[in-house]
Amino acid sequence: xxxxLVVIGADAAGMSAASQARRRRGPDDLEIVAFDAGGYSSYxxxxxxxxxxxxxxxxxxxxxxDPATFARDFTIDVRLRHEVLAIDLDKTAVLVRDLEGSxxxxxxxxxxxxxxxxxPVRPPLPGVDADGIHGVQTLDxxxxxxxxxxxxxxxxxVIVGGGYIGLEMAEAFCALGIDTHLVxxxxxxxxxxxxxxxxxxxxxLREFGTTLHLxxxxxxxxxxxxxxxxxxxxxxxxxxxxxVLGLGARPNxxxxxxxxxxxxxxxxxNVDRRQRTVxxxxxxxxxxxxxxxxxxxxxxxxxxxxxxxxxxxxxxxNLGGDYATFPGVVGxxxxxxxxxxxxxxxxxxxxxxxxxxxTETVVVESTTRAGYYPDAAPITTKLIVExxxxxxxxxxxxxxxxxxxxxxxxALALWNEMTVAExxxxxxxxxxxxxxxxxxxxxAARKAxxxxxATRAGSR
Amino acid sequence: xxxxLVVIGADAAGMSAASQARRRRGPDDLEIVAFDAGGYSSYxxxxxxxxxxxxxxxxxxxxxxDPATFARDFTIDVRLRHEVLAIDLDKTAVLVRDLEGSxxxxxxxxxxxxxxxxxPVRPPLPGVDADGIHGVQTLDxxxxxxxxxxxxxxxxxVIVGGGYIGLEMAEAFCALGIDTHLVxxxxxxxxxxxxxxxxxxxxxLREFGTTLHLxxxxxxxxxxxxxxxxxxxxxxxxxxxxxVLGLGARPNxxxxxxxxxxxxxxxxxNVDRRQRTVxxxxxxxxxxxxxxxxxxxxxxxxxxxxxxxxxxxxxxxNLGGDYATFPGVVGxxxxxxxxxxxxxxxxxxxxxxxxxxxTETVVVESTTRAGYYPDAAPITTKLIVExxxxxxxxxxxxxxxxxxxxxxxxALALWNEMTVAExxxxxxxxxxxxxxxxxxxxxAARKAxxxxxATRAGSR
Numbered sequence: 001x002x003x004x005l006v007v008i009g010a011d012a013a014g015m016s017a018a019s020q021a022r023r024r025r026g027p028d029d030l031e032i033v034a035f036d037a038g039g040y041s042s043y044x045x046x047x048x049x050x051x052x053x054x055x056x057x058x059x060x061x062x063x064x065x066d067p068a069t070f071a072r073d074f075t076i077d078v079r080l081r082h083e084v085l086a087i088d089l090d091k092t093a094v095l096v097r098d099l100e101g102s103x104x105x106x107x108x109x110x111x112x113x114x115x116x117x118x119x120p121v122r123p124p125l126p127g128v129d130a131d132g133i134h135g136v137q138t139l140d141x142x143x144x145x146x147x148x149x150x151x152x153x154x155x156x157x158v159i160v161g162g163g164y165i166g167l168e169m170a171e172a173f174c175a176l177g178i179d180t181h182l183v184x185x186x187x188x189x190x191x192x193x194x195x196x197x198x199x200x201x202x203x204x205l206r207e208f209g210t211t212l213h214l215x216x217x218x219x220x221x222x223x224x225x226x227x228x229x230x231x232x233x234x235x236x237x238x239x240x241x242x243x244v245l246g247l248g249a250r251p252n253x254x255x256x257x258x259x260x261x262x263x264x265x266x267x268x269x270n271v272d273r274r275q276r277t278v279x280x281x282x283x284x285x286x287x288x289x290x291x292x293x294x295x296x297x298x299x300x301x302x303x304x305x306x307x308x309x310x311x312x313x314x315x316x317x318n319l320g321g322d323y324a325t326f327p328g329v330v331g332x333x334x335x336x337x338x339x340x341x342x343x344x345x346x347x348x349x350x351x352x353x354x355x356x357x358x359t360e361t362v363v364v365e366s367t368t369r370a371g372y373y374p375d376a377a378p379i380t381t382k383l384i385v386e387x388x389x390x391x392x393x394x395x396x397x398x399x400x401x402x403x404x405x406x407x408x409x410x411a412l413a414l415w416n417e418m419t420v421a422e423x424x425x426x427x428x429x430x431x432x433x434x435x436x437x438x439x440x441x442x443x444a445a446r447k448a449x450x451x452x453x454a455t456r457a458g459s460r
Numbered sequence: 461x462x463x464x465l466v467v468i469g470a471d472a473a474g475m476s477a478a479s480q481a482r483r484r485r486g487p488d489d490l491e492i493v494a495f496d497a498g499g500y501s502s503y504x505x506x507x508x509x510x511x512x513x514x515x516x517x518x519x520x521x522x523x524x525x526d527p528a529t530f531a532r533d534f535t536i537d538v539r540l541r542h543e544v545l546a547i548d549l550d551k552t553a554v555l556v557r558d559l560e561g562s563x564x565x566x567x568x569x570x571x572x573x574x575x576x577x578x579x580p581v582r583p584p585l586p587g588v589d590a591d592g593i594h595g596v597q598t599l600d601x602x603x604x605x606x607x608x609x610x611x612x613x614x615x616x617x618v619i620v621g622g623g624y625i626g627l628e629m630a631e632a633f634c635a636l637g638i639d640t641h642l643v644x645x646x647x648x649x650x651x652x653x654x655x656x657x658x659x660x661x662x663x664x665l666r667e668f669g670t671t672l673h674l675x676x677x678x679x680x681x682x683x684x685x686x687x688x689x690x691x692x693x694x695x696x697x698x699x700x701x702x703x704v705l706g707l708g709a710r711p712n713x714x715x716x717x718x719x720x721x722x723x724x725x726x727x728x729x730n731v732d733r734r735q736r737t738v739x740x741x742x743x744x745x746x747x748x749x750x751x752x753x754x755x756x757x758x759x760x761x762x763x764x765x766x767x768x769x770x771x772x773x774x775x776x777x778n779l780g781g782d783y784a785t786f787p788g789v790v791g792x793x794x795x796x797x798x799x800x801x802x803x804x805x806x807x808x809x810x811x812x813x814x815x816x817x818x819t820e821t822v823v824v825e826s827t828t829r830a831g832y833y834p835d836a837a838p839i840t841t842k843l844i845v846e847x848x849x850x851x852x853x854x855x856x857x858x859x860x861x862x863x864x865x866x867x868x869x870x871a872l873a874l875w876n877e878m879t880v881a882e883x884x885x886x887x888x889x890x891x892x893x894x895x896x897x898x899x900x901x902x903x904a905a906r907k908a909x910x911x912x913x914a915t916r917a918g919s920r
Contacts (some may be wrong), residue, residue: 431506434794439868459710
């Protein structure tokens with residue numbers, strides 16, 4: 001009799017794992033069934049803001065593979081609108097409710113892949129469940145939001161939270177001509193950047209038409225007839241016809257936790273290098289699973305599709321009988337805010353301090369192309385390096401076209417634990433349309449190394 | 461009495477060295493004088509094609525620092541139109557001719573920096589010295605070429621050589637409405653790419669209006685009244701009102717060689733890690749100096765401004781009494797050919813074989829952005845990896861906007877001797893405007909690793 005792999009969550013991590021397992025083990029050897037409470041499989045959550053704004057016109061474009069494709073090409077049984085209610089490790093079965101028919105049944109497994117993803121943070125504030133308050137986590141959320149905009153044509157929206165989703169939604173709303181307000185508890189939007197770099201983002205957001213309400217905490221929502229009419233903060237009330245919550249997401253681990261699958265200090269499911277939990281037949285990958293941060297050495301919860309794909313792939317290779325390990329992350333992320341490209345990797349100043357590092361920082365202004373070449377655009381690069389050793393610990397980039405992808409060089413430098421002294425001489429590509437003879441990354445490395453040497457000299 | 465540093469060549473390498481030395485040693489401690497036969501200091505040779513095409517309108521834009529600036533800000537005495545005719549190591553002096561006044565005199569040195577750069581390959585073919593045949597090496601060449609185009613308004617031009625300069629000039633001439641022909645001895649233009657990748661460049665050149673004459677060798681030039689009228693190849697004569705020679709450049713080492721400064725097998729001046737020649741007070745950096753290729757392990761001659769800057773900086777730090785070493789290159793280069801972005805790093809297939817590596821190769825088609833995001837552009841990535849180990853040996857990228865700079869990630873992977881198995885999981889930035897969830901680089905690494913594993917399995 002064949003083994004049976006049950007996958008909870010039919011998105012990036014779950015379906016990468018399922019596909020990789022299938023490539024290595026045929027249907028006679030391994031039956032694969034995936035359950036998902038939502039209405040879509042394998043979609044790009046990161047594309048949702050662009051669907052809401054209309055930059056991406058067609059919903060189907062965001063769906064990499066639908067259940068029919070999985071059935072036909074992979075012999076994988078994907079059941080959408082099927083919610084897993086419980087995991088019973090003793091009888092190695094999950095309790096599944098068909099959300100259409102409302103029936104419930106136990107489905108047995110030999111191997112279990114927990115890919116339950118993340119759930120948006122939704123603080124228990126007065127009025128938070130009112131109509132007109134949207135999350136942007138699932139594709140169903142995106143569909144609901146775009147429908148609401150098309151139906152109600154709101155003239156004024158408030159976004160709560162200045163993270164990636166919040167800023168991408170702010171851009172989308174401004175582009176749609178909506179009077180857009182953004183409330184952020186911190187001193188600058190995008191708290192994943194240091195405040196000096198976040199200030200550059202704030203400037204661009206304001207230029208594009210977003211009104212920022214910084215250093216304000218949301219205390220509740222005013223409603224009329226069950227519909228939101230204002231976001232209330234510790235500084236007053238902001239009228240709103242539409243509200244988007246962009247307060248981040250946390251690992252969706254309730255099912256696993258209830259079943260007794262260990263959760264790590266990060267709040268995500270504890271996994272080993274091969275994506276195994278400590279419970280023998282249970283695996284986990286994606287937003288619900290821990291990652292090792294290679295710079296801080298800590299286990300972290302980071303919700304990002306690219307990690308989900310990679311961890312899912314590793315789990316699937318192992319489920320398929322081969323061998324693979326996931327080496328961890330360095331905290332790379334990028335986004336586009338209006339015409340501004342924003343990227344970061346490694347640790348910010350506060351994160352580096354929290355990890356125990358003493359640091360030096362430099363901020364360097366340069367251009368994305370040779371200064372004399374048309375469309376040479378400004379780029380600001382910040383490096384955080386370890387004092388004395390000059391080891392790179394983190395980097396942040398804010399600039400115009402051609403800026404963001406340069407973070408990858410710094411991510412690879414972090415990956416290999418390089419010092420800025422070594423990075424200075426690295427053989428990066430140079431041609432006037434792409435870079436000055438000293439790439440902005442290298443200029444920053446030079447300045448950082450000068451700073452390190454000055455500190456060394458000063459402490460002699 | 462202060463030491464005296466004489467610099468031969470007032471461009472990237474020489475002036476980087478001079479500036480770094482000056483930062484560490486004041487004018488009372490170190491006198492610095494630089495001689496250059498040309499009429500400009502510290503200019504961007506890579507910018508010349510864009511000056512010829514008019515994309516860069518103003519010559520001054522290509523000059524980073526002129527002699528007045530060096531005198532004022534650095535107390536460095538830069539003498540242009542001064543040609544060094546000989547180096548006498550016994551009397552530690554150089555013989556200098558003032559090309560304006562035609563006077564000659566000996567100038568003593570305590571330290572000598574040889575930064576004589578490269579000279580264009582100019583085969584001794586019949587007619588090669590005719591009017592209308594231009595090199596594109598120095599800024600003086602660029603000025604002469606643009607003047608000739610503006611004065612003569614040529615309707616038909618032939619470019620000899622399909623390397624970087626040849627292709628950039630082809631683009632410039634097509635943009636100016638000139639009927640442009642390019643002769644190349646190899647099967648495809650851009651022989652620094654493997655032929656399969658070069659074919660993609662050929663396609664774009666033809667689309668843009670360049671007529672390619674491939675697999676043809678130039679045997680001479682027809683002239684009338686001392687002016688070129690045709691380029692003669694082994695396949696016939698190509699009429700030409702203007703000819704550009706783009707046959708590459710070789711290290712300009714005649715002065716050094718005559719003086720007895722050792723030249724390496726690469727044809728460039730042999731230097732140690734600190735840019736010292738084996739002759740005690742003589743240093744060298746830039747196009748005339750050897751570089752260690754970190755992948756092949758060979759010493760190579762590569763003419764590129766970014767290396768010249770880096771080697772010059774290292775020499776200058778050492779001349780200034782501090783300590784720095786140049787760690788070598790991995791062969792990274794990039795160019796823009798019409799709308800096509802082209803980049804390479806490491807070894808090509810033939811180079812890898814010549815270095816003794818057994819290889820696997822993969823070529824992968826992908827997009828520069830998420831497939832559903834506007835302006836997602838095609839990108840073709842080729843990886844050359846070591847058989848069995850999967851160590852990355854080289855990479856080539858041809859694509860549209862956003863393609864070329866991705867080579868830097870692969871350059872850094874080479875730098876750190878990474879395998880494609882490790883590269884697969886590297887934490888590169890992801891956001892729909894910048895990349896698919898699997899970046900093209902990572903997709904290529906995945907495929908390459910599959911290929912390596914298949915070969916391993918097959919050889920068991």
